[in-house]
Amino acid sequence: MTSVRDTDRLLAAHPDFGDAAAIARRNVARLRVGLLMLARRFPGLTGAAELAAADEKTLTYFLRDPVLRNAFETDLAEAGAGVAGPAPELARFLPDASAAPCRDLAGSPVEAWPGLGPAFVWTGLDGTPGDPIAGRLAALLAAMFPAPTARVPIEPDADQVAGLARGAELLTTLMPEVGAAVLRHIGVVGLGRDDSPEGPLYSVSGGDGMPATIFLSPDRVADPWDAAGAILHEGLHLVLFEISRCGALVVDGAADLTVDIPWRVVPWSTMRVLFAVHVYVHMVAFTAAAREAGPEVLARFGPPPANLAMSLSTPGQVEYATPLARAGFLAEQLERTVADRLTPYGRQFVTWLVDTLESREPGLRASWDRPAGERAPERPGRAPAPHVVAPEIPGGPLTQAPADAVELPDQARLVLATAEPAGVHWLNLSSWLTYALCDGRDAAAVEADYVRLVAGTVDPDTARGQARAGLAQLAGSGLISGS
Incomplete structure (x- = not known):
């Protein structure tokens, strides 16, 4: 014990779930690319691009402000859902608001x-x-x-x-x-x-x-x-x-x-x-x-107290x-x-x-x-987990969609924001490498080069599976396209 x-x-x-500094740095990075995406999507959103370039302390204050953070999250969610509006919520507060x-x-x-x-x-x-x-x-x-x-x-x-x-x-x-x-x-x-x-x-x-x-x-x-x-x-x-x-x-x-x-x-x-x-x-x-x-x-x-840290429960x-x-x-x-x-x-x-x-x-x-036999039976009518269908990998030369990015190499992450389709995307080292290889090569070339670059780290069959899964993820997120 x-x-x-x-x-x-x-x-x-x-590093992913407990380290407060690492979690904060990821959210600052997400805020940077999200502000840049909103600035591209809404040219009249004055001050967003400038704020995205601010120092980490300023952006951390932004993240801890309920009004600005709520407006940002609302704008990001609506953009990702394709909700069209005359102006984003942040336009009501920028560029005049402090952090x-x-x-x-x-x-x-x-x-x-x-x-x-x-x-x-x-x-x-x-x-x-x-x-x-x-x-x-x-x-x-x-x-x-x-x-x-x-x-x-x-x-x-x-x-x-x-x-x-x-x-x-x-x-x-x-x-x-x-x-x-x-x-x-x-x-x-x-x-x-x-x-x-x-x-x-x-x-x-x-x-x-x-x-x-x-x-x-x-x-x-x-x-x-x-x-x-x-x-x-x-x-x-x-x-x-x-x-x-x-x-x-x-x-x-x-x-x-x-x-x-x-x-x-x-x-x-x-x-x-x-x-x-x-x-x-x-x-x-x-x-x-x-x-x-x-x-x-x-x-x-x-x-x-005797009941320290306990919430309500069903009587009895x-x-x-x-x-x-x-x-x-x-x-x-x-x-x-x-x-x-x-x-x-x-x-x-x-x-x-x-x-x-x-x-x-x-x-x-x-x-x-x-x-x-001792396990409690499933209750009738329980909804099954949804079946997830992997996106198809595009054919022809693969290219990256226009995106703003912040690299977090010490956390083995890349965060990207695309304006069309609007969204913020997180890539781990495997999908980051796959994304970098989508520079005009076709899927077969990306897979072959991925296997070569990770040789000695994982076996070839595992590497091919990682490359294919990464390409499907990137295609489904709109981060790459083919001809």
């Missing part, structure tokens, strides 16, 4: 956890009537909290601001690597209440609706253990949003297929299961760190009453039952989480290896 500290390091060190206009609206912003991360606390808005940033922010807030019962945001008092900071301090004390990584992804923190018929608001992340933003109930910041758990939970959701923008986790058509969850009445979508297992695996480490907290931690923050359901039980169930579903819904990137993500959980709880996978 790995120690809590070693588990913390494992969760924060993975962090929501922070500017806060007047004198209050740091959520000084010295530990960039987030500021939403204490109010200083926007003038008609200010486009303030108007957009209000609209995003109303869309996220439409119920008349919602009171969001609530201006925090000094004790509540201090409670946020103490929660972050506790989180980084218990899990220094993961805590620092999660706090890096949070840009805005708001307090709010929403005592709706579905239940009270405890905490929620903004996701695509309000990127880089989390909301907590004021009750959640009264105790540092509750605050630390909520910040970790919602911050992890923001991290996975960033990860998922750098590669598809689920095959086309499978994101909304459901999985029955024994501690909840309503089934969860495949994407929700991915988000949940990501949280629960981290919560296994968090609760273990809480159990092992030394006397100096307990003297500083008090004792942890006790079998899945711990993060470990829930993480194990979700992991088995993703690795065994619905693995065909995941892309190779998605399977790598799940394998990383399950390997880390297995290192902490040896024998986890072995507990799944029951005789077939």
Whole structure:
């Protein structure tokens, strides 16, 4: 069994899924090429190309601003879907907006956890009537909290601001690597209440609706253990949003297929299961760190509550009453039952989480290896995973579509954006090499040269398969064409 500290390091060190700096660099690269693509598609989008050339610090501020980031993601999604509009959403804010206009609206912003991360606390808005940033922010807030019962945001008092900071301090004390990584992804923190018929608001992340933003109930910041758990939970959701923008986790058509969850009445979508297992695996480490907290931690923050880091469950359901039980169930579903819904990137993500959980709880996978007759039968009416048809490889000389690109050689990635068809594309080393060879050679020549260039790394049959798969991927994405 790995120690809590070693588990913390494992969760924060993975170059694709844990390393906060690497994840941020990928999203900055994606922002650069996405802005260039939008500038080409909308010649009137003044300031986009100039912003794409800005330094990494400026673009990171952009990524953490809910209004600018939401507008960018909306424009990118609509362009990719072929939605025609008179002007992109970003045109309402560029070129006049700063890289962090929501922070500017806060007047004198209050740091959520000084010295530990960039987030500021939403204490109010200083926007003038008609200010486009303030108007957009209000609209995003109303869309996220439409119920008349919602009171969001609530201006925090000094004790509540201090409670946020103490929660972050506790989180980084218990899990220094993961805590620092999660706090890096949070840009805005708001307090709010929403005592709706579905239940009270405890905490929620903004996701695509309000990127880089989390909301907590004021009750959640009264105790540092509750605050630390909520910040970790919602911050992890923001991290996975960033990860998922750098590669598809689920095959086309499978994101909304459901999985029955024994501690909840309503089934969860495949994407929700991915988000949940990501949280629960981290919560296994968090609760273990809480159990092992030394006397100096307990003297500083008090004792942890008995129900630390647990969310709601179906009344009377006790079998899945711990993060470990829930993480194990979700992991088995993703690795065994619905693995065909995941892309190779998605399977790598799940394998990383399950390997880390297995290192902490040896024998986890072995507990799944029951005789077939003991497995729960499939429920009738379960939708099958979609059948994916590989695109045809074009004939004749292969050429690259016009694209803007940012190379990330230390991450073995190339990110490209094409204006026609509009889209952002991620290539690994194999598909990157295949793409580079599409310079007028036909498919047979590309395949032969690929095999020659990777000789000694993989066997010829594997190399030919990689080249053909890469050509099909490139053709399906519109990145190459033939005569």
